[in-house]
Amino acid sequence: MDNKELLSMSDGLLIQLLQKNARYKVSDLAAALAESKDSIVERLNRLEKEKIICGYHTIVNWDKTNTELVTAMIEINAIPEREYGYDRIASHIYKYEEIETMYLLSGDYDFMCIVKGRTMQEVAHFVASKLACIPGVTGTKTTFVLKPYKTDGHVLVDDEDGKNTRLVVTP
Amino acid sequence: MDYEKKLSTAAQTIKPSGIRKFFDLANQMEGVISLGVGEPDFATPWKIREAAIYSIEKGRTFYTANRGLLELRQEISNYYYRRFGVHYDPEKEIIVTVGGSEGIDIAVRALMNPGDEMIILDPGYVAYEPSVILSGGVPVRIHLEEKDEFKLTPEKLKAAITPKTKVMLINFPSNPTGGAMTREDYEKLVPIIKESGIIVISDEIYAELSYEEPFSTLASFPEIRDQIVVINGFSKAYAMTGWRLGYVLANPVLSKAMCKIHQYIIMSAPTCAQYGALDGLRHCDKEVEEMRASYLSRRNFLVKTFNDMGLHTFNPMGAFYVFPCIRSTGLTSEEFCEELLNDQKVACVPGTAFGDAGEGFIRVSYAYSLEELKIATEKIKLFLDNLKNRSH
Numbered sequence: 001m002d003n004k005e006l007l008s009m010s011d012g013l014l015i016q017l018l019q020k021n022a023r024y025k026v027s028d029l030a031a032a033l034a035e036s037k038d039s040i041v042e043r044l045n046r047l048e049k050e051k052i053i054c055g056y057h058t059i060v061n062w063d064k065t066n067t068e069l070v071t072a073m074i075e076i077n078a079i080p081e082r083e084y085g086y087d088r089i090a091s092h093i094y095k096y097e098e099i100e101t102m103y104l105l106s107g108d109y110d111f112m113c114i115v116k117g118r119t120m121q122e123v124a125h126f127v128a129s130k131l132a133c134i135p136g137v138t139g140t141k142t143t144f145v146l147k148p149y150k151t152d153g154h155v156l157v158d159d160e161d162g163k164n165t166r167l168v169v170t171p
Numbered sequence: 172m173d174y175e176k177k178l179s180t181a182a183q184t185i186k187p188s189g190i191r192k193f194f195d196l197a198n199q200m201e202g203v204i205s206l207g208v209g210e211p212d213f214a215t216p217w218k219i220r221e222a223a224i225y226s227i228e229k230g231r232t233f234y235t236a237n238r239g240l241l242e243l244r245q246e247i248s249n250y251y252y253r254r255f256g257v258h259y260d261p262e263k264e265i266i267v268t269v270g271g272s273e274g275i276d277i278a279v280r281a282l283m284n285p286g287d288e289m290i291i292l293d294p295g296y297v298a299y300e301p302s303v304i305l306s307g308g309v310p311v312r313i314h315l316e317e318k319d320e321f322k323l324t325p326e327k328l329k330a331a332i333t334p335k336t337k338v339m340l341i342n343f344p345s346n347p348t349g350g351a352m353t354r355e356d357y358e359k360l361v362p363i364i365k366e367s368g369i370i371v372i373s374d375e376i377y378a379e380l381s382y383e384e385p386f387s388t389l390a391s392f393p394e395i396r397d398q399i400v401v402i403n404g405f406s407k408a409y410a411m412t413g414w415r416l417g418y419v420l421a422n423p424v425l426s427k428a429m430c431k432i433h434q435y436i437i438m439s440a441p442t443c444a445q446y447g448a449l450d451g452l453r454h455c456d457k458e459v460e461e462m463r464a465s466y467l468s469r470r471n472f473l474v475k476t477f478n479d480m481g482l483h484t485f486n487p488m489g490a491f492y493v494f495p496c497i498r499s500t501g502l503t504s505e506e507f508c509e510e511l512l513n514d515q516k517v518a519c520v521p522g523t524a525f526g527d528a529g530e531g532f533i534r535v536s537y538a539y540s541l542e543e544l545k546i547a548t549e550k551i552k553l554f555l556d557n558l559k560n561r562s563h
Contacts, residue, residue: 013464021542031475032468032541161214169194169207169518171297171346 007052010035014043015053019153022056061156063148069116071145072123076111076131077138086110089136098126109141120144185301189524193508197518204547205518209346211410211491212538213465216451216458219409223447231442237434239267239418240445246452247418251401255378257390259401263423266430267416267440271376271404273433274419275302275340278372278400281428282338283308290331290339292323293526294494296346296374300526303340311336314528317485317496321350325359332367339364341389342374344381347525347534348494349470349487354387361392370425372400376417377490379408379459382467384488390420397422407491408459409451414444466491469537469544476548477535480555491538494522498531500558508533514557515550 007015013033017024026044030037047053062069078089086104090111094102101114113131117123124142132140148156155161175183190207197203214220238244244261252258259265268274275298283289285307291299293312303310313331315321323341331339344351364371371389378386390399404417419429470486470493477484477495484495497507504521511517520536522529537544 013468016461016464017468017541024541028472028541028545031472034471034475164212166208166210166212167194168197168203168205169190169520170209171188171190171524 011043011047011052014040015047018053018056059152059154059156061148063156068118070118070120070123071148072115072117072120072127073143073145074111074113074115074127074131075109075141075143076113077140078110079136079138080110081136089134092134093131093137096126096130098123098130109139181305181307185304188297190297190520193518193520193524196509197512200512200516203512203516203518204543204550206535206537206539206544206547207518207520208536208538210412210538211407211462212540213410213462215410215414215447216455218454218458219411219447219451222450223414223443226443226446231446233442235267235439235442235445237430237439238265239440240442240449243267243445243449243452244418246449247420250452251420255386255388255391257388257396257401257420259420260423264426265418265420266426266433267418267445268404268433269417269437269440270406270415271374271402271417272298273437274402274404274417275299275372275374276305277429277432277436278402278419278421278425279303279306279308279338279340280432281425282370284337286335287337288333288335290328290336290369292341292345294321294345294347294522294529294532295340295525296342297525299340299342308337309335312526312528314526315348315350316528317494317532320485320488321345321348321494322352322356323360325363328360328363332363332369336367336369338370338372340372340374342376344377344386344487344489346377346490347492347520347522347529348532349490349492351381351384351488351490352387353384354391357387357389357392361389361395364389364398365395368398370398370400371395372402374402376402376404376407378403380463380466380491381489382463382470386489400425405448405451408462409448409455410462411444411448411451414441414447416440416444416448466537469539469541472541472544473535473537473548476544480548480552482555491536493535493537494532495535496532500555501562502558504530504533510558511551511554515554517547517550517554 026037026040030040080086081088098115099113100116103112105112115123127140127142244265247265248259248261279302283306287308288311289303289308290311290313293314300310311331313327373389375388390396390401401420405411473493474484474486482495482497484493487493500507504523508519508521520534522532522534
């Protein structure tokens with residue numbers, strides 16, 4: 001095995017709790033996992049340092065705000081380089097702040113990027129004037145998102161599912 | 172006409188559930204935060220729902236075999252072997268029932284004669300005593316104690332068995348205490364059960380919600396295997412309470428007798444629910460495990476929070492209930508729950524709803540999110556503070 005460790009059971013449970021709600025207090029996590037607060041803090045520090053926990057973010061449904069925001073999926077084809085493969089050209093792409101998420105993929109095209117901008121024109125301009133001109137990029141295809149339904153395991157639309165219809169007291 | 176007099180003696184004798192009374196109190200109040208629910212907060216995994224919808228689309232809307240779909244019985248048989256190491260023949264030893272409740276009903280009816288004694292555990296689930304009375308039998312209660320972690324001890328079992336004892340009904344992990352029996356605990360009961368020849372109905376509905384120790388069933392002891400009737404179902408582990416689907420595993424002679432009763436009163440369990448459950452057994456191990464992990468963290472949270480606020484609470488090894496002792500407040504269980512409801516609008520169930528031995532305790536369900544449990548326990552803490560101030 002290389003230097004990746006198997007995630008211990010308790011690390012797994014800690015991560016599972018934080019994935020559901022990153023705002024749990026250390027004292028709540030300690031109670032839920034039947035551990036001391038110190039041990040939770042120590043483990044969180046370690047998981048952060050090892051970049052297993054990479055951040056604690058807020059999931060926002062911008063559709064419900066008056067903020068103008070468009071999301072685009074951009075497929076990119078690129079020529080891999082001797083020694084670097086796809087990694088160096090990828091770094092030329094993901095360093096742009098506009099790129100929110102980027103993956104290297106198998107299949108018809110090489111990269112998938114998720115980009116957010118204020119208007120379609122703004123995103124289109126970014127693609128034409130920046131992404132498409134990067135040496136080694138041979139083609140792009142931009143698709144705009146019309147409506148988000150689910151992101152990172154969270155359903156963003158109003159859905160009856162899981163609505164609590166349980167009776168107030170049952171045996 | 173005095174309609175009461177038209178009712179059968181049995182219908183008159185069985186008491187309305189203590190839970191019902193509390194439901195009525197809580198239900199007429201606005202904005203109640205409930206910790207009183209005996210069913211999972213999770214919706215049924217989508218795979219199961221989708222499989223049931225698909226079965227309806229395909230027109231699988233007819234009765235199934237009395238015992239249930241053979242494929243489902245096969246999967247139940249595989250499941251009990253895979254999880255708990257006990258084998259049951261899908262053709263002769265398994266009946267799919269309308270919830271675990273029907274399983275209990277047909278088992279009791281197939282075994283009990285008027286005057287026979289049936290041992291039940293106290294505190295215990297509300298439906299057990301009425302099922303004995305409806306069969307004409309005599310309920311004999313064993314009082315479980317917190318000092319034994321609400322386990323059944325060999326001494327208590329021996330003392331309760333008489334020549335008239337026909338059946339004992341047990342439920343571990345337990346609703347309402349969360350107490351559970353390990354294999355070592357059961358080993359001490361096995362010789363007594365074997366020697367007395369009694370039949371044990373083992374309600375194993377909370378089997379998948381076992382925490383520190385793996386679930387153990389009496390049916391896994393070969394010397395008494397044929398004396399054990401296993402009741403289980405999909406309600407708790409697969410979050411399928413409203414689907415009403417359970418099953419009963421038993422020796423072929425008893426199973427045949429139960430199937431006679433089942434075919435006349437039920438015919439067969441709902442077909443679309445059976446197709447859903449089939450998918451659950453085949454594909455939902457991961458979902459079951461995730462729910463179990465959630466319950467475990469909630470249990471840890473509640474046990475610590477109640478102990479920290481001065482209500483002694485033992486660490487239950489299973490199910491989704493904690494059973495805090497409220498004697499230190501000087502109130503009875505009923506008083507505590509009523510005053511808590513009136514003062515902070517938090518609903519718990521008095522331990523006495525589950526039998527006299529529940530006096531001094533309340534049942535707190537953790538089929539709620541950690542966030543909800545946090546809010547509710549903060550209110551219980553306020554209530555305790557108010558109680559203290561009142562007595563000064």
